[in-house]
Amino acid sequence: MTTRAERNRLIVDNLPLVGFLAAELSARATHVPREELAAAGALALVSAADAFDPGLGVPFGAYARRRILGSFADEMRAMDWASRGIRRRIKETIAVRDTLAAALGRTPTVAEIASTMGVDAAAVSESLADADRAVVALDEPMALSLASDLPLPDEAAALSERREVMMRALDALPERMQHIVRSVYFEDRPVKEIAEELGVSHSAVSQQRSEGLRLLRDALDRYFAEEPGVVPLPTSKVSESARDAYFTRIAASGGRRLANVFLKNAAAL
Structure with a gap:
C-alpha cells in the first residue's frame, strides 16, 4: 500500500485528470453539470488513492481513470429522471x-x-x-461508450488515430443509418424530429441508431484488435455479407494501414 505522502501526491498530481474527464464528458452529455461530475470524480480519485496497491503492476492513472468514470456513470444514473x-x-x-x-x-x-x-x-x-x-437509458449498450473512450491528456496521437478511424467508419455506414447517427450524436436532434423528417416511426429511428453504433464498435474493435489477425466477435446484428461490405467501404476510404487491417481480417473470416 502507499504511504500517506505518496497517497497525497497521487491525488494532487491527478486532479487535472478529473477536470479533463469531467470537461470531456459534459461536452458530450450536456444535461450533466460539469461541476457535479468534477465533484464525484474528485471523491473517486481520493478513494482510488486510498485503495491503490502499486504491487498489482497497474499504473495509477489507468486505475484512477476507471474509478472516476465509474463515479461519472453513477452520477448520471442518479440524474436520470426516468425510473x-x-x-x-x-x-x-x-x-x-x-x-x-x-x-x-x-x-x-x-x-x-x-x-x-x-x-x-x-x-x-x-x-x-x-x-x-427521455434520455438514453444508461444500461443500453454503448450508452457510456463516449465516456469509456475518453483519452488521457497524453494520449493525443492515439486519440487522433482513433478519431480518424471512427470518422471513416461513420462515413461508410449506410446512408440513412449514417444520417441518423450524425443527427443524434453530432447535431443533438431529438429522435422524434428525425422520425418525422424521414417519415418512419420513433422505434425505427432508435433501431437504426443502435445498429449504427454497433457497427461503429465492430469497426473500432477490428482496427484496434489486441491480437493482430484475430477477428473480434461482432456486436452488430447485420448479416455477415453486409458487415463485410461495410468493412470493404472503410478499407477503400483510407490509407494502406486501414485497407490492410480491414481487408486482411475480412479474408480471415
Missing part, C-alpha cells in the same frame, strides 16, 4: 402506437392508443410527452 417503471410504460405506449400506425397507415390518435392499451387518454398523453424528453 424503470416510467421507461417500461414509455416503451409499451410507443410499441402500441407504432403497431397501430403500421396497421392504420397513419399516426393513431391518443384515444385509439388508450383504447387499445385499456388506459385513459391522460396516461397515454403523459407517456408520449415523457418519450419526447
